[in-house]
Amino acid sequence: MxxxxxxxxxxxxxxxxxxxxxxxxxxxxxxxxxxxxxxxxxxxxxxxxxxxxxxxxxxxxxxxxxxxxxxxxxxxxxxxxxxxxxxxxxxxxxxxxxxxxxxxxxxxxxxxxTHCYKNYLLPSGDAVTLCETVAIISQGTTGLVTWDAGLYLAEWALENTAVFCNRSVLELGSGIGLTGIAICKACHPRAYTFSDHHECVLQQLSANIRLNGLFLQPEVCGHSTAEHAACKAELARSQGPNIIVAELDWNLVTRERLMELQADIVIAADVVYDPELTQSLIGAVQKLFSCSSDGKAPEVYIAFAIRNPDTYCGFQAELDKVGIRWEVVPNPRKHLFPYDRRANITILRLLV
Structure with a gap:
């Protein structure tokens, strides 16, 4: 309600x-x-x-x-x-x-x-500004708009800042960046890795990160010496987390690549809607659970709108098959973002 x-x-x-x-x-x-x-x-x-x-x-x-x-x-x-x-x-x-x-x-x-802006006001008085397409599907992807589960996850994160404070966060399927930008601005992570697979999404994601005054690490800011120098100077002036944008294909990403990211916290929003995609996601999560260098598995939170109960139950069943336990995270108490309050949205914490 x-x-x-x-x-x-x-x-x-x-x-x-x-x-x-x-x-x-x-x-x-x-x-x-x-x-x-x-x-x-x-x-x-x-x-x-x-x-x-x-x-x-x-x-x-x-x-x-x-x-x-x-x-x-x-x-x-x-x-x-x-x-x-x-x-x-x-x-x-x-x-x-x-x-x-x-x-x-x-x-x-x-x-x-073909593009518009959305501005999400944060409790601090700051805002997250996103450039997104006016069409739900554009350039062959749905990743160029903001979805309700991303807003819901951001809302939960802002009520649970201790989960992210001074931690290294990896976001799977970042889309155009709402959840991650809100966390970077309000939850004070040490490092944040935005990731996605579609080239157009990655380009718009990077643009939105810069639009919000956040700075990407030099290796993703450009290829020339001048660009690297300018980006390093920006990063030095920045008081925010170390941010990178990574191209990650869940089917192809290696355990070694995930180890490089050294994530303490892994999050994803609105990525459980297709059985084939679900299998790829679970495979990536299994690799994440197995690649901690200190023996401590990352905390994993998956938020999604339950549009089809069969898809939701199927996801839980697939998790059970591979020995990944799960628990439902309590709902956020405050209404900070304008997602559809009638939607059935939940967050699962995955455990090994």
């Missing part, structure tokens, strides 16, 4: 419309499904308001927010959002609000692109 949001000044320490605007802001910047916005709460406030100030506040925190102006959601998303705000305003019978129509006019004059 979605965490209850404060709706009165005594609960939030601010006016009700201020709290509501904050909820709109978090959802809008992250590209939340429009149907999941608190429209009924907005209607209630507009009925009791003497002017259009609640809508102006929402506009300032969403469409006119500096983050939106620099890293905007898709044109279609902004158009639909503004159209819905206009409907709510017109239903009150109030005078037309020029700022709303001007904002919609600007969006209608904008060209739609």
């Amino acid at each position: 979605e965490e209850r949001q404060p709706r009165h000044a005594s609960e939030a320490g601010q006016a009700p419309e201020g709290s509501l605007a904050h909820r709109f802001q978090r959802g809008f910047l992250a590209g939340k499904r429009l149907s999941d916005f608190p429209w009924e709460d907005l209607e209630e406030i507009l009925k009791n308001s003497k002017d259009s100030s609640p809508l102006l506040t929402i506009l300032q925190k969403t469409v006119f927010h500096p983050m939106c102006l620099k890293y905007p959601p898709s044109v279609k998303y902004r158009r639909c959002f503004l159209s819905e705000l206009i409907k709510k305003h017109e239903s009150t019978g109030a005078e037309p609000l020029d700022q709303l129509y001007e904002a919609l006019g600007d969006v209608l004059n904008s060209e739609e692109t």
Whole structure:
């Protein structure tokens, strides 16, 4: 069930419309499904308001927010959002609000692109900004968009920072980087290895890491001497973890390669949806469990949305076959990211 949001000044320490605007802001910047916005709460406030100030506040925190102006959601998303705000305003019978129509006019004059941005606000006030495709499947892969299980895993990580603090983390199937970037910004790992297999995903992943002010280790920053020198200088100024992006094919990766990464923690999100892929994943996990140099196996956490119960049960059965034990990790308590709260998402910790 979605965490209850404060709706009165005594609960939030601010006016009700201020709290509501904050909820709109978090959802809008992250590209939340429009149907999941608190429209009924907005209607209630507009009925009791003497002017259009609640809508102006929402506009300032969403469409006119500096983050939106620099890293905007898709044109279609902004158009639909503004159209819905206009409907709510017109239903009150109030005078037309020029700022709303001007904002919609600007969006209608904008060209739609194949990419958009999503901005996820962290409790610290920092944000994770991602460039992703507007299509679910692009260039033959689903890895160029953010999926709910990745948001869920990031949410859990931010509540369990001790798991990652000063540890070396390997992420399998990083996609465009939401989970790993959030962990690097908020959980203070010592080192972080993002990995994936699709070339386009790796390119977009690297771009998103840099977009968020994080620095890759020199060997993945370029091939020229000048590029290496510049990247080393950036890394020296950085206070973050040592970060690399690695191309890993679960079927082909060797035990020696995994040993080089020296992972204390291994995570993955939304990688359990295809039986063939599941077999490859389990094979990689077996290699990881066998390659610890000090005899201590890494901690492994796999997050996934249970779209098909048979796939979920099949994954557990395959783990049992090869002697990998598992336990369900408790759900995160706070609602930090706008994934579908109705989705059945879980995290398994794998054990040997």
